[in-house]
Amino acid sequence: MKLLILDRDGVINYDSDAYIKSVEEWIPLPGSIEAIAQLSKAGWTVAVATNQSGIARGYYDIATLDAMHERLRVLVAEQGGEVGLIVYCPHGPDEGCDCRKPKPGMLKTIAEHYNVSLTHLWFVGDSLGDLEAAKAVDSQPVLVKTGKGEKTLGKTLPVGTLIFDDLAAIAAELIHN
Numbered sequence: 001m002k003l004l005i006l007d008r009d010g011v012i013n014y015d016s017d018a019y020i021k022s023v024e025e026w027i028p029l030p031g032s033i034e035a036i037a038q039l040s041k042a043g044w045t046v047a048v049a050t051n052q053s054g055i056a057r058g059y060y061d062i063a064t065l066d067a068m069h070e071r072l073r074v075l076v077a078e079q080g081g082e083v084g085l086i087v088y089c090p091h092g093p094d095e096g097c098d099c100r101k102p103k104p105g106m107l108k109t110i111a112e113h114y115n116v117s118l119t120h121l122w123f124v125g126d127s128l129g130d131l132e133a134a135k136a137v138d139s140q141p142v143l144v145k146t147g148k149g150e151k152t153l154g155k156t157l158p159v160g161t162l163i164f165d166d167l168a169a170i171a172a173e174l175i176h177n
């Protein structure tokens, strides 16, 4: 099974240090919707694993988060593709949950849902915690330069991290190679 897992903020949509608190603030990055649709039409299942501590912080509620994800699904469907399982961590950094990246809990949930191995599975993110989550379960860490990616580039990355400009470049790589 061709499964790709994506981080959300900074990979699919613009991120903000003020959090993405509404559907109106949830704005796709250039080419990201098309990239997901192209991957989907090429036989890839595209899942999402996203930290959403804004829930615990009271910045927005689950219904608003679900509306953002419905917007993502509608936009991809309009391009003829579909989005797979979306898993989020609603907890705050101090709650000690098992799902907040850099812990790999969400990656495990997705892999178990599709009954696939996490080994070498590509997980695409813009933050160091995304890459560390991938490394923790022997998945392939993939950094994009969008969102916080340029800043993350200046940090010590997990050995073997792949680096791409954006999600469109990743789609081109996976579809044409």
Ligand SMILES: O=P(O)(O)OC[C@@H](O)[C@H]1O[C@@H](OP(=O)(O)O)[C@@H](O)[C@@H](O)[C@@H]1O
Binding pocket: 007, 008, 009, 010, 015, 016, 017, 018, 019, 020, 049, 050, 051, 052, 053, 054, 093, 127
């Ligand atoms: O990139 P993903 O995982 O999809 O989502 C990141 C968001 O949950 C937010 O995560 C926060 O980190 P803290 O959760 O406050 O440490 C900040 O980095 C925000 O700028 C960002 O919007």
Ligand SMILES: [Mg+2]
Binding pocket: 007, 008, 009, 010, 011, 015, 125, 126, 127, 147
């Ligand atoms: Mg991110």
Ligand SMILES: [Zn+2]
Binding pocket: 089, 090, 091, 097, 098, 099, 100
């Ligand atoms: Zn959590």
